[in-house]
Amino acid sequence: MSDQVDQRGPWAPFPFWKAGRFELALAEPVVMGIVNVTPDSFSDGGQHEAPQAAIRHARQLLDDGAEILDIGGESTRPGAAPVTAEDEWRRIEPVLREVLAWGIPVSVDTRRTEVMIRALTLGADIINDVQALQSAGALEALVRDGRAGVCLMHMRGEPASMQAHTRYDGDVVHEVRDWLAARAAVVRQAGVQAERILLDPGIGFAKTPEQNLALLQRQQELAGAGHPLLIGWSRKSTLGLITGRPAPQRQAASVAAALLAAQAGAAVLRVHDVAATVDALRVWRAVRHGEVPPVV
Numbered sequence: 265m266s267d268q269v270d271q272r273g274p275w276a277p278f279p280f281w282k283a284g285r286f287e288l289a290l291a292e293p294v295v296m297g298i299v300n301v302t303p304d305s306f307s308d309g310g311q312h313e314a315p316q317a318a319i320r321h322a323r324q325l326l327d328d329g330a331e332i333l334d335i336g337g338e339s340t341r342p343g344a345a346p347v348t349a350e351d352e353w354r355r356i357e358p359v360l361r362e363v364l365a366w367g368i369p370v371s372v373d374t375r376r377t378e379v380m381i382r383a384l385t386l387g388a389d390i391i392n393d394v395q396a397l398q399s400a401g402a403l404e405a406l407v408r409d410g411r412a413g414v415c416l417m418h419m420r421g422e423p424a425s426m427q428a429h430t431r432y433d434g435d436v437v438h439e440v441r442d443w444l445a446a447r448a449a450v451v452r453q454a455g456v457q458a459e460r461i462l463l464d465p466g467i468g469f470a471k472t473p474e475q476n477l478a479l480l481q482r483q484q485e486l487a488g489a490g491h492p493l494l495i496g497w498s499r500k501s502t503l504g505l506i507t508g509r510p511a512p513q514r515q516a517a518s519v520a521a522a523l524l525a526a527q528a529g530a531a532v533l534r535v536h537d538v539a540a541t542v543d544a545l546r547v548w549r550a551v552r553h554g555e556v557p558p559v560v
């Protein structure tokens with residue numbers, strides 16, 4: 265058994281994620297830092313709404329050890345009010361222009377085709393879509409671009425209504441896995457290379473707390489969908505229910521969940537608290553290797 269299979273499990277099917285200007289190695293979990301340029305995100309809404317504040321925050325996340333920045337201009341929390349593509353673009357454009365110049369992998373968290381097209385035109389490396397490229401023209405935009413990486417996430421309905429869609433006929437883990445596998449097949453058949461696709465079960469999106477926990481407890485089964493996984497537990501409400509803490513105080517809970525997700529084979533961890541997550545991953549890595557690596 266190779267070192268990599270031994271450490272990450274056979275559910276890490278691609279050693280690299282081809283993403284725009286980059287090929288990201290997936291041998292160790294990659295930390296994606298969240299930059300919400302929104303007034304209303306559930307855990308950090310309003311904190312980085314002004315472009316300069318968002319850019320400062322992005323720089324801090326990089327210094328803290330993030331390898332990817334995920335820029336978002338719309339809150340997708342349960343019940344969030346939708347914004348227009350125009351508003352969303354106005355929020356993210358100045359931040360995107362700046363961070364793209366830093367020469368690091370940049371992801372844009374959007375479900376709107378217009379925003380995707382503009383972001384890809386500017387040179388965004390990754391499209392992170394909570395609606396898995398189901399908006400009209402989204403898949404075609406990715407195919408035309410041909411170079412971006414993409415994260416396809418599972419959810420049902422719209423953010424405003426998704427918590428009314430938490431009834432799964434059978435087993436939630438199998439249903440999410442099968443849905444992701446089918447969606448990835450559609451995206452591949454349309455012309456997006458397999459090595460560019462990551463999948464995400466969508467923690468907190470049209471799921472009850474118990475369903476979210478099942479998706480972590482049995483995360484390895486999602487490997488059956490055939491692509492590396494991106495997982496986002498950061499500050500989510502299930503962690504609030506477990507700990508009794510409001511979103512800004514869920515750092516320890518988020519790190520615990522991220523570590524469990526990493527141990528179960530997650531390729532990319534989408535987090536707010538980058539420094540703490542990176543430290544936890546360093547400890548995990550040192551234990552696995554039985555040695556203290558130099559801090560870089």
Ligand code: HH2
Nearest residue numbers: 300305306338339340341417464467496
């Ligand atoms: N979660 C959120 C937003 N985008 N993208 C992926 N791929 N996976 C996730 O779990 C995910 C996501 C929600 O978190 P956040 O961005 O912090 O909040 P908001 O949507 O309120 O801005």
